[in-house]
Amino acid sequence: MYSEYLLMLICGHMIGDFYLQSEKMARKKDEKYSGVCIHGLCYGAVLLLMSLVIKSREVIIYTGVAVVMHFIIDSLKYLYIKNIKVKSQRVTKNIFIIDQSIHLLSLLIIAFLFARGGGQVMCAFAVITEYFSLIKTSPQHVFLWVTILLIVHKPANVFIGQILAGYKPSEAEDVQMQTSDKRAGRYIGSLERIIMVILMSVGQYAAMGLVLTAKSIARYDRITKDSAFSEYYLLGTLLSTLTAIGVFLLLK
Structure with a gap:
């Protein structure tokens, strides 16, 4: 269950941290704490909505922990940016890479704790399971490809652009x-x-x-x-x- 839950967290992270976050919102996050709060609410809504599809109370709890961790990391990033004196392109690039690395590391740890605690990932809607069975594939396989395609588009563009x-x-x-x-x-x-x-x-x-x-x-x-x-x-x-x-x- 580790890989399935981690995949869900990564997919939600890509949607919430890249596709639902414009360049304007990203700048606002660095300038005003209200921007961090608005982004945190959008990010949390995405992950919690995704977790509702899964028939597991543990999934909702651990996903809530992931949302809180994301908000804490973004808050610390905001405080750091506010206190640095020199803001160069190199500093911006390093902050971006470190920030995303910490986010992904937190998701790895949360997914590990979820799997270690015996959490199960099961679709709450039988019609979805029946549909994937009808087309002779699995929800995990489709979810994997959705996550890959999400990553290689906007997140990859942002990463390469920073470098x-x-x-x-x-x-x-x-x-x-x-x-x-x-x-x-x-x-x-x-x-x-x-x-x-x-x-x-x-x-x-x-x-x-x-x-x-x-x-x-x-x-x-x-x-x-x-x-x-x-x-x-x-x-x-x-x-x-x-x-x-x-x-x-x-x-x-």
Whole structure:
């Protein structure tokens, strides 16, 4: 039951901490404690709603503990940011990585305590179980793929963006063009990782090279003319590929 419950916690964390948290809300969390409280309520609502689908009082209790731990960690992060004197891109990146690492570590510990206490993960609605039985799959398998796809999209984009922020070459281009290119790049990266995960799931590892080749062709002209951009592009591509492989191996 450890893996099933941990999967539920990670899925809820991705939805609550990334998909329901805009850049504006993330900035508000750093500036005002009310932002931390609002985010904590949204995060708690997601996890508790997910736990209600499972027929277990223990699941609701341990999920409540996970919500409280998330709020405490975010509160400590807020206090730390308020008291640091120098706020650079490097500091922001380190805070993000440490913050997410602590969050995931707390979920690992809570899932371990849940499994050690003999908690059971059972769907409360028989119709859901019957449906998955009808299509000859399991809720755990579907839930696994939902979690993988959630991670390789927005959370992976945020993580890679934090790492690459300090290496991005300066550009004297129109701001609107930069914004449009940034959004397109994020969707390209997400599609790249999704395709890679699908190819790995069917054992077509050699075909992953075609994805990277197609991506490189689109940027070929600039890669050959701008050495700073080529290094930035290569680092981003390697990070994206590593993220896709790492998520697939860890969750699969």
